[in-house]
Amino acid sequence: MWSALTAEKTADGPSSAPKVLQLAAAGDTVAGELVPEAIGGWALAIATASTILDPGIALIGAEIAADVGPHLGRLREAVGRMMPGRAPGVELASLGPLAGLIGAAATARLADSLRGGH
Numbered sequence: 001m002w003s004a005l006t007a008e009k010t011a012d013g014p015s016s017a018p019k020v021l022q023l024a025a026a027g028d029t030v031a032g033e034l035v036p037e038a039i040g041g042w043a044l045a046i047a048t049a050s051t052i053l054d055p056g057i058a059l060i061g062a063e064i065a066a067d068v069g070p071h072l073g074r075l076r077e078a079v080g081r082m083m084p085g086r087a088p089g090v091e092l093a094s095l096g097p098l099a100g101l102i103g104a105a106a107t108a109r110l111a112d113s114l115r116g117g118h
Contacts, residue, residue, distance in 0.1 A: 043078030061093035
């Protein structure tokens with residue numbers, strides 16, 4: 001069923017996990033049945049990255065945060081089941097869609113100051 005729904009093309013491009021979560025939040029019963037699979041996919045991505053990078057926390061940001069937000073508890077539980085005793089915290093970033101830009105600017109400022117810039 002996931003393949004059938006996510007293969008559908010929309011005006012915004014192919015359907016995706018965030019779109020499924022939006023539809024489920026709006027009451028779409030088919031999308032609601034797919035939420036566990038979408039959450040499982042996000043949990044697997046977090047667990048995989050965490051196994052390699054060993055972060056203390058995994059931040060979900062930008063537009064994805066709004067879609068995952070209502071399902072955050074389920075996502076945390078899924079990551080915990082995949083990584084018992086060593087799962088990172090899973091939190092929503094608070095900077096919104098400009099988080100990447102803000103982080104890049106802060107990193108550039110820090111790099112400049114370390115090189116003796118102003």
